[in-house]
Amino acid sequence: MNAQTVTALIADDEPLLRAVLRRRLSEAWPSLQIVAEARNGREAIEQVEALRPDICFLDVQMPGISGVEAARQIGRRAHLVFVTAYEQYALQAFEHGVLDYIVKPITASRLADTVQRLQERMEKALPMVHSEALLQQLAAQLARAGAATLPSVEPLRWVRAMVGGTLKMIPVQAISHLRADAKYTLVAWQDDDGQPAEALIRLPLKELLAQLDPAQFAQVHRAVVVNLGAVKGVTRGDNETAEITLKHRPERLPVSRSYLHLFKEM
The missing domain is CATH 3.40.50.2300 (Response regulator)
Known part of the structure; x- marks a missing residue:
């Protein structure tokens, strides 16, 4: 140089x-x-x-x-x-x-x-x-x-999503996690039968996160938000990152270094 x-x-x-x-x-x-x-x-x-x-x-x-x-x-x-x-x-x-x-x-x-x-x-x-x-x-x-x-409103209670041509009203407490997907957000939840379900909604993750209860949902990666009540465990990696395992789903969610402080008690 x-x-x-x-x-x-x-x-x-x-x-x-x-x-x-x-x-x-x-x-x-x-x-x-x-x-x-x-x-x-x-x-x-x-x-x-x-x-x-x-x-x-x-x-x-x-x-x-x-x-x-x-x-x-x-x-x-x-x-x-x-x-x-x-x-x-x-x-x-x-x-x-x-x-x-x-x-x-x-x-x-x-x-x-x-x-x-x-x-x-x-x-x-x-x-x-x-x-x-x-x-x-x-x-x-x-x-x-x-x-x-900041909006002076109560946290979001339902998320609307189209699933197979049907409009679904997804209870927020049933959502396990959210993932950013370009201009969309992938919503993952347990349906009424306790089965894993997913849908894409036309709302960026950042905008959706602002409407959720911060005591229930936490951002753990720039592209991932998790329902803390759905977390089964957190495993630290070797490079200041971690992975989340969920109670009722097989996915393993990444935790980046910026958000490890949320799990400092590990």
């Missing part, structure tokens, strides 16, 4: 959004080298320590360690760019000019402005800026934003 090469890390828990940002960056800044992608704040911190990228594009809201908390730990080791869906709450912190941000959905024009500012900062050898006060302010603003968007 020559001295002129600028490197970057992308951190986002959504693979499709990472792919979009990578593609947009390749168009706006062809010489930029993406050296790593991270699925959460903890992975971002580890990758920064290992690879020392010049720039970090951090999704603000990620499972476990958030992008804001990751930024606080990364400090001045990289130029920081936040990716956020909450422009109205984040704008005040960024107006000081010491941090930059991109609003979802990512547009070519907004990214071009960000790239230009980054290039100017790096050409002038301006210092990497870390403002603890502004990061604390941003964390508080985004926490309020997240709370404001």
